[in-house]
Amino acid sequence: MKKYWYTLIVFTLMIFQSQAQSGWTRKAQSFYLQSSASYYSSRDYYTTEGNLSDSGSRFNSSALILYGEYGVTDRFTAILDVPIVQLNSFSSTETVAGVGSVKLGLKYRLFNNLPIAVQADFEIPTDDGTNLATSNNPNALGTFDQINLPTSDGEFNVWTNIIGSHSFGNGKTYGSLYTGINFRTESFSNQFHAGAELGHLFFDKLYLIGKLRILEKLSSGEGNQGGSFLYGEGTTFTSFGFNAIYKLGEHMSLVTSYSDYAGFLVDRKNIYDGATFSLGVSFEY
Template structure:
């Protein structure tokens, strides 16, 4: 039981970090988990839809405050909510625009009684129509103040379907997970495929360290060139690597930190700003 408690706590504690975790475990009946996380990203390295590093000349900045929660409806069924309460986007040449990001509601079901294999279905609900304009800080060569769309939502519904499996090792402190996920998009956006793995270990009975690797590919040879901003994620592909730590402050409260970055060694970076994301948060579970 102690081994299972460690592993379940570990898996449920990292779902809200920037590099989102997926596992075969579900929460125990009537148990709940809440995590609040602040994140920050900044980069001037933009990869085009053809995978070419462009000379943008501007730095893109994004930060946010995210709230994530789980509740065990039964031992095999978990309800999940993921809400970016505040998202702030800007270029170094523009004012900052802020608001609520896409809201995600999900259910996860454990398919097998004796093996942690789960199926999760999540609905991404757009918080707006995908338009959120900000103004440039200074006029252009013609003396005009330009407006730039920095959407906080892609303006369309997404349905993520995820199959995940996990394994806890005999020492009760180490686990491994793998998942595959398909994002069915609307509004003529191309569907997406994600595949990921992660390995975690508990040190000194207080500190969890988790290494993560995730790739994303598009499931169509064509992309919607009318999609506008790179923030819509149309045609976006990448390899994402990350490390997450969680320090147990007491039996219920944890300090969570995460760093993730993009790479091109498995899947090319396309239609994305390449840079590291730092996040820090607190989690509470009972």
């Protein structure tokens, strides 16, 4: 049983970067490192009123992401999440590149023997929220338009979470529930989010995880409406996804994920609706 319990904790901590939600913390002085590449493409834009717009142009985004966790103590884990390269473009523009916002996280397990934790992620902007992409073709006046496609939104966020997890079947199956608030600056509206995860270990090698998450706008804040949709002001959605984690050896695993948006529970607003695919490799000691 101890073997399954340890395996559960290790695999639970292998969930992709910003979507990782678990009541468990890492063992003291142990660490986990993951490098992954993601790709996203969509032409289906939902307006701030929730209407599907015929934008006529496809939005593309890809990134190379480094994610790490370190067990400061058995109940206290430090987290780092860095999109070291992010590429954004429309089908009608050039591609712009930059470093995404950096997340520094702190997770504390409230009880020794219960996987219930509180977590705060400090999202630090890497620029002022401006990264202009030039159109591929001139407009009717013969000039080239520019559109802002920021890789960082230029504002400081604090994502808060309370997370509870539980294991079943000798540790081969687990479930998690979480909820929290994203406190935003620069007159952007605060956001509420909540979600659930369910995972199961197959053949002692393959972990499959299903996820569901909602994001809602809160009424507090002045509601900054300016700038790119990538700022996320007024953005709401329901998202779902799946992760597959295959253990290649004692310390190395292959990790992949798929996520998408849906219209149930919470309407899609101010967002491009499309699937994100990720593939990476992880190491843990």
